[in-house]
Amino acid sequence: MKPDCLILRFGEMMLKGKNRKRFEHSVMIQIRKVLSSFPDIRYIPEFGRVYVELGGAAYEPTSAALQRVFGLASFSPAFHAPLELEAIQETALRMMQALPKQPATFKVTVRRVNKSFPHDSQQMNYLVGGYVLQAIPGLQVDVKKPEVELRVEIREDKVLLYVEVIAGAGGFPSGTSGKALLMLSGGIDSPVAGWLAMRKGLTMEAIHFHSYPYTSERAKDKVIELAHQLAGYTDSLKLHLVSFTEVQTSIHRAYQDNLLVTLIRRAMYRIAERVAEREGLSALVTGESLGQVASQTLPSLNVIGRVVTLPLLQPLMMMDKQEIIGLAENIGTFPISILPYEDCCSLFLPPSPSTNPNLRLVENLEESMDFLNDLIDKAVLGTETIEIVHGQLKKETNSHLF
Numbered sequence: 001m002k003p004d005c006l007i008l009r010f011g012e013m014m015l016k017g018k019n020r021k022r023f024e025h026s027v028m029i030q031i032r033k034v035l036s037s038f039p040d041i042r043y044i045p046e047f048g049r050v051y052v053e054l055g056g057a058a059y060e061p062t063s064a065a066l067q068r069v070f071g072l073a074s075f076s077p078a079f080h081a082p083l084e085l086e087a088i089q090e091t092a093l094r095m096m097q098a099l100p101k102q103p104a105t106f107k108v109t110v111r112r113v114n115k116s117f118p119h120d121s122q123q124m125n126y127l128v129g130g131y132v133l134q135a136i137p138g139l140q141v142d143v144k145k146p147e148v149e150l151r152v153e154i155r156e157d158k159v160l161l162y163v164e165v166i167a168g169a170g171g172f173p174s175g176t177s178g179k180a181l182l183m184l185s186g187g188i189d190s191p192v193a194g195w196l197a198m199r200k201g202l203t204m205e206a207i208h209f210h211s212y213p214y215t216s217e218r219a220k221d222k223v224i225e226l227a228h229q230l231a232g233y234t235d236s237l238k239l240h241l242v243s244f245t246e247v248q249t250s251i252h253r254a255y256q257d258n259l260l261v262t263l264i265r266r267a268m269y270r271i272a273e274r275v276a277e278r279e280g281l282s283a284l285v286t287g288e289s290l291g292q293v294a295s296q297t298l299p300s301l302n303v304i305g306r307v308v309t310l311p312l313l314q315p316l317m318m319m320d321k322q323e324i325i326g327l328a329e330n331i332g333t334f335p336i337s338i339l340p341y342e343d344c345c346s347l348f349l350p351p352s353p354s355t356n357p358n359l360r361l362v363e364n365l366e367e368s369m370d371f372l373n374d375l376i377d378k379a380v381l382g383t384e385t386i387e388i389v390h391g392q393l394k395k396e397t398n399s400h401l402f
Contacts, residue, residue, distance in 0.1 A: 008074075
């Protein structure tokens with residue numbers, strides 16, 4: 001059986017307070033956008049949910065598209081039936097028989113919106129459940145923990161039946177929480193951090209540091225592919241590509257001891273902040289996870305983070321690696337992240353990076369590098385920006401050189 005309707009549910013948090021209508025409007029814009037290739041779809045909004053009449057559109061592609069919509073808590077493929085008891089019973093039976101695996105237990109839950117329907121909810125639970133039980137040998141009712149719950153909504157002009165509740169992306173609608181810049185490496189962590197930030201309603205741009213020829217063009221292409229994957233959850237994503245070679249090699253020539261990673265990370269943060277301010281973005285998003293590497297101990301995070309004034313958003317901070325990998329697999333970035341092309345963060349690593357850097361010592365080292373400010377200016381001005389649109393690469397300006 002192919003469903004002819006979808007029941008979409010919004011997240012509970014967006015239903016509270018004065019922002020509810022704005023949030024619902026934002027979610028609906030995104031839903032219409034991801035389903036725009038299905039022109040015959042019809043939308044029927046209600047409080048906290050939307051009924052989508054598929055109009056012949058295939059369920060599989062519409063379902064896949066909806067799972068990219070932030071602010072959508074869950075959805076259910078549903079089947080229509082007329083306002084007749086026999087038709088409801090027959091539809092319920094066909095749905096149960098069409099399940100990929102026949103359950104041992106089930107229950108029926110009826111919601112009667114149409115109060116003129118001749119049977120109330122309790123009666124319908126018995127009438128529909130009993131009909132299914134008689135037709136399927138071995139099936140039993142379990143009202144507490146059934147394997148399948150068959151839900152029936154008796155509406156004003158029709159009846160909807162469904163058995164699945166599919167989790168959506170959840171979170172807040174895209175663009176409702178401001179704008180931020182993701183420091184996107186080619187690793188596992190930063191794409192997940194970006195996804196979590198977008199899930200909280202942030203409009204995201206990304207910045208990537210590459211050190212050609214020490215890193216290959218394939219490493220840069222890998223990051224562009226990650227950006228494409230993230231762009232699938234929003235309208236588009238700007239990617240700022242920074243040539244970091246001169247900054248990184250100059251710092252390495254001037255200093256090669258255990259604070260090198262700290263100095264390089266601070267230079268990245270300074271460039272990222274400058275780009276964020278130029279683009280009108282209000283925060284930096286990074287993929288640090290506490291204690292995962294030397295630069296992510298609390299003292300290191302303190303010294304590195306103090307080089308900028310913009311808020312630092314670090315969604316992975318208290319997550320362990322397996323949790324992060326699980327999310328990466330779910331959002332489709334993991335197979336890209338593990339491609340064997342290293343980014344500039346893996347270059348020139350000292351044998352024993354400091355896990356407890358001294359802020360004053362780091363600042364004194366930076367002051368002694370009279371080339372650093374000019375190179376940071378040059379890197380910011382030379383940033384290349386491309387706009388990633390889901391399913392295509394759209395060329396945009398720009399080296400920002402004047």
